[in-house]
Amino acid sequence: MPKTADIIAQSLKAAGVRYAFGIPGGEVLELLEAFRRAGIRFILTKQELGAGFMAEASFQLTGKPGVLVATLGPGFTNAVTPVAQALLDRSALMVITGEIATGLKPVFTHQIIDQCEVMRPIVKWSTMIAASGASAQVEKGIAIAQAALPGPVHFNLPTDVAAVQQPAAGKRFARTQLQSAPAMANLGKVRAWLARARKPLALVGLGAQLDGAARDLWRFAQRWRVPVITTYKAKGIIPEDHPLVLGGTGLSPVVDRIHMEQVRDADLILTIGFDPVELRADWMAPWDAAKRTVNIDLVANTHHVYQCSIECIGSIAQALRQLSAGAPRSAPRRWPDAQLAGHRAAVRQAIAHRPARRLGPFQVVSTLRAVFPRDTIATVDTGSHRILINHVWESYEPQRMLQSNGLGSMGYGLPAAIAAKLIFPRRPVLAMTGEAGLDMVIGELALLSHHKLAITVVVFRDDTLSLIKLKQERMKLPESGVVTGSPDYAALARAYGGNGHVVRNVEELGKAARAALKSPRFTLIEARIDPAEYRKQM
Numbered sequence: 001m002p003k004t005a006d007i008i009a010q011s012l013k014a015a016g017v018r019y020a021f022g023i024p025g026g027e028v029l030e031l032l033e034a035f036r037r038a039g040i041r042f043i044l045t046k047q048e049l050g051a052g053f054m055a056e057a058s059f060q061l062t063g064k065p066g067v068l069v070a071t072l073g074p075g076f077t078n079a080v081t082p083v084a085q086a087l088l089d090r091s092a093l094m095v096i097t098g099e100i101a102t103g104l105k106p107v108f109t110h111q112i113i114d115q116c117e118v119m120r121p122i123v124k125w126s127t128m129i130a131a132s133g134a135s136a137q138v139e140k141g142i143a144i145a146q147a148a149l150p151g152p153v154h155f156n157l158p159t160d161v162a163a164v165q166q167p168a169a170g171k172r173f174a175r176t177q178l179q180s181a182p183a184m185a186n187l188g189k190v191r192a193w194l195a196r197a198r199k200p201l202a203l204v205g206l207g208a209q210l211d212g213a214a215r216d217l218w219r220f221a222q223r224w225r226v227p228v229i230t231t232y233k234a235k236g237i238i239p240e241d242h243p244l245v246l247g248g249t250g251l252s253p254v255v256d257r258i259h260m261e262q263v264r265d266a267d268l269i270l271t272i273g274f275d276p277v278e279l280r281a282d283w284m285a286p287w288d289a290a291k292r293t294v295n296i297d298l299v300a301n302t303h304h305v306y307q308c309s310i311e312c313i314g315s316i317a318q319a320l321r322q323l324s325a326g327a328p329r330s331a332p333r334r335w336p337d338a339q340l341a342g343h344r345a346a347v348r349q350a351i352a353h354r355p356a357r358r359l360g361p362f363q364v365v366s367t368l369r370a371v372f373p374r375d376t377i378a379t380v381d382t383g384s385h386r387i388l389i390n391h392v393w394e395s396y397e398p399q400r401m402l403q404s405n406g407l408g409s410m411g412y413g414l415p416a417a418i419a420a421k422l423i424f425p426r427r428p429v430l431a432m433t434g435e436a437g438l439d440m441v442i443g444e445l446a447l448l449s450h451h452k453l454a455i456t457v458v459v460f461r462d463d464t465l466s467l468i469k470l471k472q473e474r475m476k477l478p479e480s481g482v483v484t485g486s487p488d489y490a491a492l493a494r495a496y497g498g499n500g501h502v503v504r505n506v507e508e509l510g511k512a513a514r515a516a517l518k519s520p521r522f523t524l525i526e527a528r529i530d531p532a533e534y535r536k537q538m
Helices: 004-014 026-038 048-062 074-078 080-088 115-122 134-146 184-196 206-210 214-224 253-265 316-325 337-351 361-371 384-392 413-423 435-440 442-450 466-474 489-495 506-518 531-537
Strands: 019-023 041-044 066-070 093-099 125-128 152-158 200-204 228-231 245-249 268-272 292-297 310-313 377-380 401-403 429-434 456-461 499-503 523-528
Touching: 004 026, 004 134, 004 152, 019 048, 019 413, 026 041, 026 066, 026 093, 026 152, 048 066, 048 074, 048 080, 048 093, 048 401, 048 413, 066 074, 066 080, 074 080, 074 093, 074 115, 080 093, 080 115, 080 152, 093 115, 093 134, 115 125, 115 152, 125 134, 134 152, 184 268, 184 292, 184 310, 184 316, 200 214, 200 253, 206 214, 214 316, 245 253, 245 337, 245 384, 253 337, 292 316, 337 384, 361 384, 361 429, 361 456, 361 506, 361 531, 377 384, 377 413, 384 401, 384 429, 401 413, 413 429, 413 435, 413 442, 429 435, 435 442, 435 456, 442 489, 456 489, 456 506, 489 499, 489 523, 499 506, 506 523
Parallel strands: 019 041, 019 066, 066 093, 093 152, 125 152, 200 228, 200 268, 228 245, 268 292, 292 310, 377 401, 377 429, 429 456, 456 523, 499 523
Antiparallel strands: none
């Protein structure tokens, strides 16, 4: 009979898992060996924060559960932030933590906290793996993690239970999938509203990506001629150079004001997987309750951030497919191309800024988008630069711009890029980060040389927490606690075995970026920027 650790590893392998990330302790060594036997590659990281972000990003990239491994005590507590990230960013993450032997737990105290109780508020399910019946536990956990909405599940694994032999399940739990479309009566009414609408508008969020609805959304938007505004994590669900795509929304007050003009002007709004977990508070009740609104989603609207007239709950892809089937032969004559292009131009003009002397963040992102290929996987850390990047960097595929948005955690960009390059070694991978976010996970640079990952890291350096500083200014508070002390990042990159560049203008940046794409080693580009531009987007 297999050991409990082997049952866990084999179930994860059968679920499509290829990598696990973390830092081992004595309590999880049986699990690491089980991973090796099952063919799951364990990636040793420098800290559980980075490991969790890598695991969460692997789900975003593949749709298969991410796996985070941590030992007890401080290893466990370090894992809390990435677990919260998975919860709020709707990612299936299997969190496996080592636990003291069951015989010692009643009396031993060193490094002991109630790990299941700590995890319970931030996971979909937390369970202590048992010495019998573990196979059913594990299969149930994997199914729960992937069910709508996806999220983290916690397995607490006592060290003595990991080595116990017990029967494996004869049959795996099937992943819960929403195959059925919403009720036809509702869809028939939506079709009638679409036919009569002069200015319909779709607000699309990550729920559409979770349901794999990209092609169906694209077809629906074109057949009915419905412009699309996405949340940041839904960028690329329709290529962003398509004339019906009006860009991302949710965090920039300046851009949101422009988008809200379209929302107010629309006579029909369709919220399609539009999860408000990505939106700032100004999106509370964003339209008049009398406006015709349709919510098409995997789960019902229980948040009440926005209201809807009709709910179509079930498979988003199926609903869009049936709505497209009822579309007229030729797209309705509405939303002239010139009007949509004008809207996109207004957003661009609102955020475009080119300082006379120094390098501006708008210039950095524009230059990088021009240099890097269309199929680049981009990751973005949290900070002032992230809001700007979402309105400048165009995405052309779903889930190819990774970021922490539901939780909004710093330190995400570099670990997510590491996961992306491990999973897609032939794709260009670009991580864009501020210096504060990079400093939180800077030790993970060591993984780039060790695993021969030729990614490009661009650091937007202004030695300030610019967004917080701007808020202090607007609150008429003196500057306090926002100036950072940063190292020579280019020199640090070379110390970690990569290439390092400092750039101060567009020409230097373009040259460094083109060289990075050709290099067999990772490249870190430290862009010395003028942060004044951030005032324009906030």
